[in-house]
Amino acid sequence: MKVSARYIAVVVALSLASIALFYFLNLSNRRAVEAKAMDLAISEGQTIEKVLGKAASGLLGQGDAPLIRFMDEIFANDQVIYVAIQRSGRLLHAASKYEGYLPLGGDPQPVRTFRSPLGEIIEVSATLRDRSGLETSAHIGYFFSAIEEIRRAAKRSLLLLTLLQAAIVLVLVGFLFSFNRQMGRKEIEIQKEKEEKEKLQEISLITAGINHEIRNPLHSLYLSYQMLEPRLDPADADAAFHSQALKREIKRIQDIIERFSTLTHSLPVRKQPIDLAQFFSERQAAWAALETGTRVTVELEAGARLVSDRDLLAQVLDNIVRNAAEAGARSVAIRLFSRRGTVHLSVRDDGQGIKAEQLKFIFDPFMSFKSRGSGIGLALARKIVMQLGGTIEAASVEGRGAEFRIHL
Amino acid sequence: MSKNRFFLAAVLLLAPSLLPQQSAFHFFDPKNLVDIQGTVQRIDLEETYGKRSRFLVLTVMSADRVPYRVEICPQWFLENDIAVGMKIRIHGSLLAEAGENAYLIAQEISLQGERIALRDRRGFPLWSQHGSMDGSGSRKGPGRRGKR
Numbered sequence: 001m002k003v004s005a006r007y008i009a010v011v012v013a014l015s016l017a018s019i020a021l022f023y024f025l026n027l028s029n030r031r032a033v034e035a036k037a038m039d040l041a042i043s044e045g046q047t048i049e050k051v052l053g054k055a056a057s058g059l060l061g062q063g064d065a066p067l068i069r070f071m072d073e074i075f076a077n078d079q080v081i082y083v084a085i086q087r088s089g090r091l092l093h094a095a096s097k098y099e100g101y102l103p104l105g106g107d108p109q110p111v112r113t114f115r116s117p118l119g120e121i122i123e124v125s126a127t128l129r130d131r132s133g134l135e136t137s138a139h140i141g142y143f144f145s146a147i148e149e150i151r152r153a154a155k156r157s158l159l160l161l162t163l164l165q166a167a168i169v170l171v172l173v174g175f176l177f178s179f180n181r182q183m184g185r186k187e188i189e190i191q192k193e194k195e196e197k198e199k200l201q202e203i204s205l206i207t208a209g210i211n212h213e214i215r216n217p218l219h220s221l222y223l224s225y226q227m228l229e230p231r232l233d234p235a236d237a238d239a240a241f242h243s244q245a246l247k248r249e250i251k252r253i254q255d256i257i258e259r260f261s262t263l264t265h266s267l268p269v270r271k272q273p274i275d276l277a278q279f280f281s282e283r284q285a286a287w288a289a290l291e292t293g294t295r296v297t298v299e300l301e302a303g304a305r306l307v308s309d310r311d312l313l314a315q316v317l318d319n320i321v322r323n324a325a326e327a328g329a330r331s332v333a334i335r336l337f338s339r340r341g342t343v344h345l346s347v348r349d350d351g352q353g354i355k356a357e358q359l360k361f362i363f364d365p366f367m368s369f370k371s372r373g374s375g376i377g378l379a380l381a382r383k384i385v386m387q388l389g390g391t392i393e394a395a396s397v398e399g400r401g402a403e404f405r406i407h408l
Numbered sequence: 409m410s411k412n413r414f415f416l417a418a419v420l421l422l423a424p425s426l427l428p429q430q431s432a433f434h435f436f437d438p439k440n441l442v443d444i445q446g447t448v449q450r451i452d453l454e455e456t457y458g459k460r461s462r463f464l465v466l467t468v469m470s471a472d473r474v475p476y477r478v479e480i481c482p483q484w485f486l487e488n489d490i491a492v493g494m495k496i497r498i499h500g501s502l503l504a505e506a507g508e509n510a511y512l513i514a515q516e517i518s519l520q521g522e523r524i525a526l527r528d529r530r531g532f533p534l535w536s537q538h539g540s541m542d543g544s545g546s547r548k549g550p551g552r553r554g555k556r
Contacts, residue, residue: 094435099457100479100513102435103530117528117537 007180015173022165023158030154037150038113038120045111045122048140053126056138060128067138068093074140081121084139092136108137119148203365207260215257222250259376267387269309276300276336279310283317292325294332294349301337308408312384316392319377320347320404327351329401345406354396362394436501436513436531444478444498444512446470451490453483468496478512481526485535488519495520501531 059066064085071083075095082096084104096102105112108125115121122144127137225246232239280298287296317334324332329351336345354362363382366375378394385392385406396402434456450467457463461482468476478498480486490496497518503511515527527533 091435096435098536099463099482099533100434100436100527101531101533103438103532106439114530116530117532117534 008177011173011176015169018169019162019166022169023162026158026161026165030158033154034147034151037147041113041120041122041144041147042111044144045113045124049110049124049126052124052138052140053128056126056136057128060130060136064092067136071095071138071140077142079142079145080140081116081118081143082139082141086137086139088135103141104139108139118143119151120144199365203260207257211257211261214253218250218253218257222254225250256376259380262380267312267384269312269387271307271309271388274306274308274310274313276304276306279314280334280336283314286314286318287321290322290325292322294321294325294329296321296332296334299333299335301335304336304338304343306336306338306343306408308388312388316381316384316406317345317347319381323377324349324351324402327353327402343408345408346403347406348401348403350401353398353400354394354402355398359394359396363392434503436515436527437503438501438530440502441499441515442502442512444468444470444476444500446476446496446498448490448492448494448496449475451492464490466490466496468498474510476510476512478514480514480517481533482535485526486524488522488524490519 055070056067059070067085071085071093072095074080075083075097081098082094082102084094084102085092086104086108094102103114103116103121103123105123105125108127109123110125112123112125113120114123120143121141123139123141125137125139127135129135225243229243229247232243234240277300280300284296284298287294321332324347327349329349332347332349334345334347336343338344363378364375365379381404382392385408388408390406390408392404392406394402394404446468448466449469452465452467453462454465455462456465456479461484464480464483464486466478466480468478470476476498478500498512498514499516500512500514503513513527513531515529515531516523516525518524525534
């Protein structure tokens with residue numbers, strides 16, 4: 001479901017085609033409406049021509065003057081633009097509402113229409129022949145305003161319908177793209193989760209092996225050490241030094257095994273409101289006790305509240321602070337603030353930073369870029385944050401420290 | 409009812425006299441178009457189409473020494489200066505044959521290289537383009553122009 005350029009091109013082409021199709025459908029509809037209106041106008045013109053022919057024929061029997069008067073009366077009508085009487089092709093009488101404008105056609109037709117800057121003009125011409133065979137024609141040019149109104153309305157509705165349909169298509173395409181993108185993102189997440197699960201399954205097997213093969217001998221080793229310790233000569237400084245080193249290393253291996261198993265097992269989460277001032281005061285004391293030489297400062301936004309698992313959150317921060325100390329940081333600044341219902345925790349250190357190519361693997365298990373790292377601390381931190389329903393990200397510029405951002 | 413009828417009859421009788429009346433032959437004829445090039449000899453303002461607006465009417469001597477009376481447009485429509493002795497080119501409808509009474513209704517004129525459209529191809533006056541049907545026009549200034 002990845003959005004490829006080809007897919008985008010197909011969707012865009014289909015959208016444009018559908019907009020064009022809608023446009024042409026609307027256009028043909030508009031043309032049909034206009035044609036129907038024109039038919040009506042011509043049909044009306046034909047009726048007027050018949051009436052004009054009858055009236056003019058009757059009036060012409062009484063001489064030219066009554067016909068001229070009749071045409072002038074018609075001319076007084078608002079819709080009439082010009083009237084004319086022609087005899088044998090020459091003008092006998094004419095009147096126009098526009099200076100010098102008398103667009104009579106060549107051969108008189110009963111009804112003809114033509115465009116003018118005012119709109120569509122309909123010219124009705126009645127041709128009469130008297131007993132002597134003399135041909136007289138009466139012409140009325142009038143403005144059929146209804147056609148223009150219909151045209152305007154059809155044009156407006158064409159524009160509105162096309163815009164509406166284009167908007168609908170664009171919204172649908174937008175929705176489709178957004179849905180597709182979300183699906184793509186989800187697919188990547190699922191794939192990533194799957195890969196991580198597979199990795200963790202492998203780790204589980206190793207851990208199970210370690211537990212089985214190392215934990216018990218290590219326990220025996222520690223018991224043996226506890227039995228030997230009182231027998232050592234307290235005055236022998238060399239022996240005391242080696243004894244302490246042995247104890248420390250046994251503890252370190254135990255700790256590593258413990259963290260291995262934490263990484264592969266689901267952790268029980270017990271969320272409750274955390275007294276942030278007290279929590280960070282305790283953590284600062286614990287970090288100071290590590291004697292790493294790293295100074296940790298905490299800045300809490302006034303009124304910030306957090307409901308989470310206190311112990312697990314402590315474990316996350318311990319891992320990040322320990323990681324910073326191992327990276328040579330002299331100071332670590334923790335800042336907590338909330339925005340739009342999310343609590344943000346920023347842990348910034350001034351250590352050696354992380355290389356760009358290492359940054360994307362920083363939370364992977366057993367990926368350590370430090371000489372003494374086990375590659376468990378940050379992987380464990382991310383696992384816990386995810387179990388707490390949050391996210392964690394790292395940002396760094398090599399040589400200028402690193403920042404871990406947790407969003408809960 | 410009878411009052412209304414009387415009013416309607418009065419309107420019908422009076423209306424034609426209130427509307428612009430032209431002489432029977434004073435109309436733009438698109439079938440008889442000519443091009444004239446000459447010099448302005450005289451400038452008149454005439455009430456050609458009733459008293460509503462004074463029309464600019466020029467007497468132009470063509471290159472072949474034939475005088476023409478040329479009806480241009482209402483005075484207000486033309487922004488250009490016209491002076492006696494100016495060269496002018498006219499495209500218009502010839503109403504009376506060339507000679508002493510030769511009369512043209514201009515459709516387009518060229519003055520000092522500027523082309524000024526006055527009427528459309530059927531003779532509709534462009535100054536009335538946006539106006540009401542009483543021919544009063546919009547009085548919004550001159551029509552389409554372009555350099556030749």
